[in-house]
Amino acid sequence: MDLAPRILTARFGVPGSHTLEVARACGVYADLGRVLRLEAEAIAAQVRASGLRGRGGAGFPTGAKWGFVPPPERRQGRPVHLFANADESEPGTFKDRVLLWHDPHRVIEGTLVAARALCCHRVWIYLRGEFRFLQERIDAALGEARQANLVGPDILGSGFDCEIRTFRGAGAYVCGEESGLLESVEGRRGLPRIKPPYPALVGAFGDPTVVQNVETLANLPWILEHGAQAYRAWGTEASSGTRLFSVSGPVRRPGVYELPLGTPFRELLEGCAGGLRPGRRLLAVLPGGSSTPLLTAEQALGATLDHECLEALGSFLGSGGVIVLDDSVDPVAALANLTRFYAHESCGQCTPCREGCGWMARIAARVAAGEGRQEDLVTLEDLARSLRGRTLCAFGDAAAAPVLSFLETFRPAFLARVRP
Amino acid sequence: MNDPWAPDLAPLAREILAGALVPGAATLPLLWLVQDRRGWISDEALAWVAGSTGRSLAQVEAVVSFYSMFRRAPAGRWVIEVCRTLSCELAGAPRLLAHLEDRLGVRAGETTPDGAFTLLAVECLASCGSGPVLHVNGIPFERVTPERADALLDALREDRLPERPEADLWTWPPAS
Ligand SMILES: Cc1cc2nc3c(=O)[nH]c(=O)nc-3n(C[C@H](O)[C@H](O)[C@H](O)COP(=O)(O)O)c2cc1C
Numbered sequence: 001m002d003l004a005p006r007i008l009t010a011r012f013g014v015p016g017s018h019t020l021e022v023a024r025a026c027g028v029y030a031d032l033g034r035v036l037r038l039e040a041e042a043i044a045a046q047v048r049a050s051g052l053r054g055r056g057g058a059g060f061p062t063g064a065k066w067g068f069v070p071p072p073e074r075r076q077g078r079p080v081h082l083f084a085n086a087d088e089s090e091p092g093t094f095k096d097r098v099l100l101w102h103d104p105h106r107v108i109e110g111t112l113v114a115a116r117a118l119c120c121h122r123v124w125i126y127l128r129g130e131f132r133f134l135q136e137r138i139d140a141a142l143g144e145a146r147q148a149n150l151v152g153p154d155i156l157g158s159g160f161d162c163e164i165r166t167f168r169g170a171g172a173y174v175c176g177e178e179s180g181l182l183e184s185v186e187g188r189r190g191l192p193r194i195k196p197p198y199p200a201l202v203g204a205f206g207d208p209t210v211v212q213n214v215e216t217l218a219n220l221p222w223i224l225e226h227g228a229q230a231y232r233a234w235g236t237e238a239s240s241g242t243r244l245f246s247v248s249g250p251v252r253r254p255g256v257y258e259l260p261l262g263t264p265f266r267e268l269l270e271g272c273a274g275g276l277r278p279g280r281r282l283l284a285v286l287p288g289g290s291s292t293p294l295l296t297a298e299q300a301l302g303a304t305l306d307h308e309c310l311e312a313l314g315s316f317l318g319s320g321g322v323i324v325l326d327d328s329v330d331p332v333a334a335l336a337n338l339t340r341f342y343a344h345e346s347c348g349q350c351t352p353c354r355e356g357c358g359w360m361a362r363i364a365a366r367v368a369a370g371e372g373r374q375e376d377l378v379t380l381e382d383l384a385r386s387l388r389g390r391t392l393c394a395f396g397d398a399a400a401a402p403v404l405s406f407l408e409t410f411r412p413a414f415l416a417r418v419r420p
Numbered sequence: 421m422n423d424p425w426a427p428d429l430a431p432l433a434r435e436i437l438a439g440a441l442v443p444g445a446a447t448l449p450l451l452w453l454v455q456d457r458r459g460w461i462s463d464e465a466l467a468w469v470a471g472s473t474g475r476s477l478a479q480v481e482a483v484v485s486f487y488s489m490f491r492r493a494p495a496g497r498w499v500i501e502v503c504r505t506l507s508c509e510l511a512g513a514p515r516l517l518a519h520l521e522d523r524l525g526v527r528a529g530e531t532t533p534d535g536a537f538t539l540l541a542v543e544c545l546a547s548c549g550s551g552p553v554l555h556v557n558g559i560p561f562e563r564v565t566p567e568r569a570d571a572l573l574d575a576l577r578e579d580r581l582p583e584r585p586e587a588d589l590w591t592w593p594p595a596s
C-alpha cells in the first residue's frame with residue numbers, strides 16, 4: 001500500500017520549521033511564484049476539481065464557496081476580503097493551534113493562493129483571544145515573509161499585491177462562526193448575522209468576503225503543486241485528501257494526527273493514539289468536536305473517518321476533534337459539562353438558544369448531582385428539540401446535538417440518576 | 421485619541437487606527453492595547469476607545485462585556501486560567517482547579533488579597549490533547565499535575581515564569 005503523503009504535517013517537528021529559512025528549505029513557497037502568475041480561474045478550477053471541503057466544521061466545498069463571490073468585473077469597485085479562521089474554540093479541537101505553531105509559513109502560502117484565486121488583496125488571520133502566543137509567532141513569520149517579498153506589493157514579481165495581518169478576538173466561541181467573526185472584526189459584539197445575504201456577497205465592511213479555516217487554506221499549495229488528481233487519490237469520493245484529527249480523552253497518546261479521509265476510526269484510535277488505557281472499554285466517541293452527535297462504541301469501531309460514513313451514522317466530521325470516552329467516563333457528568341459550555345457561549349440573540357442553553361445546563365447539572373427528576377429528562381429533550389433549526393446560526397444545532405445523542409445513547413444511565 | 425489620559429498609548433493607537441479599514445475596526449485592538457498596558461479597562465479607557473473609534477460609550481461597553489477576556493477591574497499580577505471543558509475535565513481539571521483554590525486560598529473568579537494571583541475557570545483553550553491545561557498571563561502550560569502546579573506557583577511567587585521544554589507545549593504526537 002502507498003504511504004499517504006504528509007500534506008499538512010510534513011514540517012511538523014522539524015527544528016525551526018516556523019522560520020522562513022527552514023520553511024523554504026523544506027519547500028514552502030517554492031511553487032508560489034508560478035501559482036501567483038496563473039489566472040485566478042485556473043487556480044479555482046484546480047481547487048474545485050480537488051474536491052477540497054472546509055476543515056472548520058461545516059465541510060462546505062471550498063471551490064463552490066469561491067464561486068459565490070462576484071468576479072472582479074462585477075464588483076463595482078468593491079474589494080474582496082479573506083479571513084483565515086483560527087478561532088479554534090470547538091471543544092476537542094486543537095489542530096489549528098498545532099498547525100500554526102509548526103508551519104505558519106504554509107498557512108501564509110495557502111492564504112496567498114486563496115487570495116490570488118479570489119483577486120483579494122487584503123487578508124486577516126483571525127485568532128482566538130487566547131492565542132496571543134500564536135499571534136506573536138505568526139506576526140514574526142509575516143514579518144519575515146514581507147521582507148522576502150512574499151507578502152505585500154508585487155509578490156515575487158508576479159504583479160499580485162496582498163497584505164496579510166493578524167487580528168485577535170477576546171474570548172467568544174461564537175466568533176468562530178463566520179458572520180460572528182466579521183462582526184468582531186468590525187469592532188462589535190460577535191453576534192452572528194441574519195443570512196442571507198451571505199458573506200460571499202455582503203461580508204466584512206459590506207464587501208464580498210470569504211472566511212476559510214486555516215487547515216483548509218494549508219491544503220492549497222499542495223493541491224496546486226501536485227494537481228487535483230493527486231489530491232483526490234487520497235480520501236473518498238465525497239471526502240478527498242487528508243485531515244488533521246485532534247484526538248483527546250482517555251487514550252494513551254492523545255495528539256494531532258494526519259490521516260487520509262476514509263481511514264477506519266480504529267486505525268486512528270489504535271494505530272495513532274495507542275488505544276485505550278489497559279483494561280478499559282470504549283464507551284462512545286464525539287467524532288467531530290463536542291457539537292457533533294456521539295457515536296456508540298460499536299458505531300465508532302465500524303466507522304470510517306469521512307463525511308459519507310459519519311453522516312450515514314447520523315453524525316458529522318465537524319472540526320475533526322475526536323473526543324474519546326471510555327467506560328471510566330460518567331456520561332451524565334460529561335453532558336453536564338458540555339451543556340455548561342454552550343450556556344456560557346450562547347450569544348443570546350435567539351430566545352430558544354439563550355433560554356434553552358441556560359435551562360439545559362441547569363437541568364443537566366441537577367441531574368448529574370443526583371437531584372433531578374424523571375420529568376427533567378423530558379424537559380431536557382424538549383429544550384434540545386426546540387432548538388434545532390430554529391436559530392440564527394448553527395450554534396443552536398450544535399448545542400442540541402450532545403443533549404439529544406447522550407440522552408438517546410445513555411438513557412439507562414440517565415434514568416438511574418433521577419428520582420421518578 | 422489625543423486624550424491626555426494616554427500619552428504613552430497614542431503612537432501605537434495611531435498606528436492601529438491607520439491600519440483599520442474603518443475606525444470601528446480598531447475597537448478590539450485598542451481595547452487589547454489598553455488591557456495589555458494598564459491591566460484592565462477603566463471608565464477613562466472606555467471613553468478613550470469610544471472617542472478614538474467614533475463609537476458611543478454604551479457601544480464600547482457592550483463590546484467589552486461580550487468578550488470574556490476583557491476586564492473592567494484590575495486583576496492579579498498573574499492571571500491563571502484553568503480550562504474546565506470536557507477533555508480537560510476527563511484529564512483531571514477539577515482536581516487541578518481544587519488544588520489551586522486550596523493553595524491560593526481563593527475560589528475560581530477571585531484574586532488573592534495580596535494582588536498576586538487571579539484564578540479563573542475558563543472554557544476550552546484548544547489544548548484538549550494535553551490536559552489539564554492552564555494559561556498564565558496567556559502562556560500555556562499543559563499536562564499540569566498538582567505537583568507541577570506547585571512548582572509553577574513557587575516560581576510565580578518569585579516573579580518568574582518557569583521554563584517549559586518546548587516539546588511539552590505544542591506537540592502533535594505528544595511529548596514524553
Ligand atoms: C458556533 C460556531 C463556531 C465555529 N467555530 C469555528 C472555528 O473555531 N474555526 C473555524 O474554522 N470554523 C468555525 N466555524 C465554522 C465557520 O462558520 C465557517 O464555516 C468556517 O470557518 C468556514 O471555513 P471552511 O469552509 O474552510 O471550513 C464555527 C461555526 C459555528 C456555527
Ligand code: SF4
Binds near residue numbers: 174348349350353
Ligand atoms: S443560535 Fe445561539 S449563538 Fe447563534 S445567533 Fe442564535 S443565540 Fe447566538
Ligand code: FES
Binds near residue numbers: 091503509
Ligand atoms: S477541553 Fe481543555 S483545552 Fe480543550
